[in-house]
Amino acid sequence: MLICENLSFSIDGQKLFSNIDFKIKKEKDLLITGPSGIGKTTLLSILCGLQQPTAGNIFYNDICLYNLAENKIDEFRGNQLGIVFQNFNLINTFTIKQNLQLANTALDLKDNDHMYDLLQRVGLADKSHVTVSKLSIGEKQRVAIARAFIGKPKWVFCDEPTSSLDDNNTDMIIQLIKEECQRYKSSLILITHDKRIQSLLNFNEILELGE
């Protein structure tokens, strides 16, 4: 279970958001939505242990995330969370395979079969040797998704996964994320202001920031 308690965040004394509370049970989904600039990406960073909140706690089951030492947070993120960033955060000079292998290395995974299965499912198996900088936005998105599922995460976070995609690609990417979450029994926390997504996926919880 993911529990978010009284989460607040301020920059230079100005509150971006405050007192956010929610709970997501195992294998349930949460949609976080709201207008641009409201702090959705910041909230995702906080939930993933990349940014300390000003106040509040985050619990993953019994673990209070920000009570962990920074190295332990890094380890936890690698082992339990999968993140698809809005701008993908792939290493552009590496090939698709190398980007995925980095994630494998971070988790000390020796088995490459899972990586090839993922590449097969995202439809990039025959392009695994291609450098990321040469890929289309849709392809980069699929690499980012494959990388997020390398460690069979319990929680998957997606930040605006469809913001720069057309309708066909949006449909395909959302189905892909959903399928992979079901395969690994992961909870999905998706951040978007894209109205199309709500019609494509039924979320168990919706959190509207800025209300």
Next chain:
Amino acid sequence: MILGMTVITVSILVNQITKDTFKKNNPNLDVVIGAKGSPLQLILSSIHHIDIPTGNINYKNAKKIMKHPAIKFGVPISLGDNFQNFRIVGTDKSFFKLYNAKLKLGSIWDKPMQSVIGSNVANFTHLKIDKFFVGSHGLVDTGDVHSEQPYKVVGILKKTGTILDNLIITNLDSVWSLHSNEDLSLKNNNNLEVTALLLKYKNKTSAFSFPRLINKNTNMQAASPNLEISKLFKITGEAHKVIDYLSMLIISLSFAGILFTLLNNINERKYDIAILRTLGFTKIKIFSITLIEGMTISFLGSFIGLLFGGIIYKTIEFFSLLGKNIVTNQFDFIYELLTMWFVILIISFLACLLPCLKVYKQNIRNTLLNS
């Protein structure tokens, strides 16, 4: 790093090996008697066989000195000829005892114009037992030969690790016989000459009075090998210091180079490093990777420098006449080289810490946002 390490390696090798060679070449001789001139020249020519002799001394007078009550024993030597740049030394059989020399093949001479050769001479010149060779005038090969009286090789010495390995030893009569054809005065026994007299005292206290006695009362000079060589090293030591300071400067610049290269690499790759953190690489892991990168650069750089230094030293040794006199089977320098290498690696480690700490303190979210 490579350049600095190369210079310092050559400096250490030259310094250490020449010191060891000078030490090993002197079989604990206390004093050398020779013609007046530079005492250092006398020592270098008669013990280390590098320089030219200061002149000759009368053999009759030399024998008187050998019988002096302060002297335990003495060995006369006569220089003047060479074979393929290896010096021919006329002496008596006690010369071999000085170096604890043992025969590998053959025997010591029993008549004039027979010779015993050192192991390096045998290897370089391919002379063998019963083979003849002709000595040439002077101490370097000039082509001006004593073809009328060839030497016969009767013995080959085992390697001693001293200058003896580079000498051709014959008896005094051979040298006198060769040169009496040119200088008829040598036919008279009273006019026989030797180049120097290598002496040991009965008692070390004679070191104060005996040289003064010779220098004041005769037309000869007495020189102490240890004193002259330590004077020489005092002079060359200053030059070595300058070279060492220069190499230290180069090495310091290379430390700065490593530091700035790493800092630059980190700046260029800070986005990639932040990505690694999002994937679960811990701060400590990233710190270690950066440290390993820096240390690999300095390890390889310094190792290649060591290798180049060794190669350059060997090349100098091979092409120099002095090199032939250097005894290369000594490894005392290894300790000094390894210590220096270790110190350099420690400083490299410290230089790498700064960029590593920068990586350690990196704010991932800000880096990802700013990218």
